[in-house]
Amino acid sequence: MKKAAVIGAGTMGHGIAELFAMAGYEVALVDIAEEFLKRALQNIEWSLRKFAEKGQLKESVEAVLGRIKPIVNDICRAVEGAEIMVEAVVEDLDTKRRVFAEADRCAPPSAILATNTSSLPITEISEAVKPERRPLVVGMHFFNPPPLMPLVEIIRGRYTSDDAVKRTAEYAAQLGKQTVIVNKDVPGFIANRILARINDAACWTVARGEANVVAVDSALMYKLGFPMGAFLLLDYVGIDVACFIGDAMVKRGFKTHPCALISEKCASKKFGVKTGEGFYKYPA
Ligand SMILES: NC(=O)c1ccc[n+]([C@@H]2O[C@H](COP(=O)([O-])OP(=O)(O)OC[C@H]3O[C@@H](n4cnc5c(N)ncnc54)[C@H](O)[C@@H]3O)[C@@H](O)[C@H]2O)c1
Structure with a gap:
């Protein structure tokens, strides 16, 4: 076999x-x-x-x-x-x-x-x-x-x-x-590398007060055809996992403009679905 x-x-x-x-x-x-x-x-x-x-x-x-x-x-x-x-x-x-x-x-x-x-x-x-x-x-x-x-x-x-x-x-x-x-083992390969840019843009849009979390997720889903908005996806993946991968990518030369909304969730252990709260709330 x-x-x-x-x-x-x-x-x-x-x-x-x-x-x-x-x-x-x-x-x-x-x-x-x-x-x-x-x-x-x-x-x-x-x-x-x-x-x-x-x-x-x-x-x-x-x-x-x-x-x-x-x-x-x-x-x-x-x-x-x-x-x-x-x-x-x-x-x-x-x-x-x-x-x-x-x-x-x-x-x-x-x-x-x-x-x-x-x-x-x-x-x-x-x-x-x-x-x-x-x-x-x-x-x-x-x-x-x-x-x-x-x-x-x-x-x-x-x-x-x-x-x-x-x-x-x-x-x-x-x-x-x-x-x-x-073809090259660049930080984040293809999908996570592009996703990191999308998360960054989504996060800054909220951080600058241009739109709220629901509005950004809705735009991604109902115009750009994403199956889930960026914030909902972060909640499902685990914001701790996203922070860990993001930090590893930055350490290996990936350029980003760290957005505090995401790092604050990590610091306060609001990791998303697994902890009952992230960008959204998940009552037990
Ligand atoms: N979780 C995700 O969404 C995701 C997605 C894609 C890739 N990955 C990658 O997959 C890998 C595993 O991630 P995960 O989320 O499954 O982690 P996890 O923590 O759920 O599982 C890792 C497992 O490896 C075991 N382990 C640790 N040292 C070991 C050893 N020496 N020999 C055998 N087993 C050992 C641990 O006991 C644990 O059960 C990581 O490299 C991660 O970056 C994770």
């Missing part, structure tokens, strides 16, 4: 594992503690049942779930025999580099080692593996939640080969995704 490894079973990792399992792969899913894997499997089962209810699952929920093997803290065992590894651990360069070094040691020489990082340079991650593996290190950036969001950005680092880009795009297509190729 085709085999994939997903490292990190959090918000993104469990969704990516679900996609590979739905596409017929045996999936080794790794996290640092049993409890995280248990929660991930519960979330995957819930999502698979939703697909089944809508008639969008070709097999039984149990058959798909049965292909996912939870593994505590053993990256080496997880990547053994895998064609592709997707890393989705916390957004920290040292942690990711440790994962890649370990995966490099144990994965088949032809295996693709992909990272789902939102903001870290693929090149710096790839320098954690042996020079002969670096052509196979690539960015594979899913959006949240991976089972529902159609786009995957495939990002080239300095050493990534054309063949690795092509193969990674083929894997994403097998997962039912639309792919775009990003």
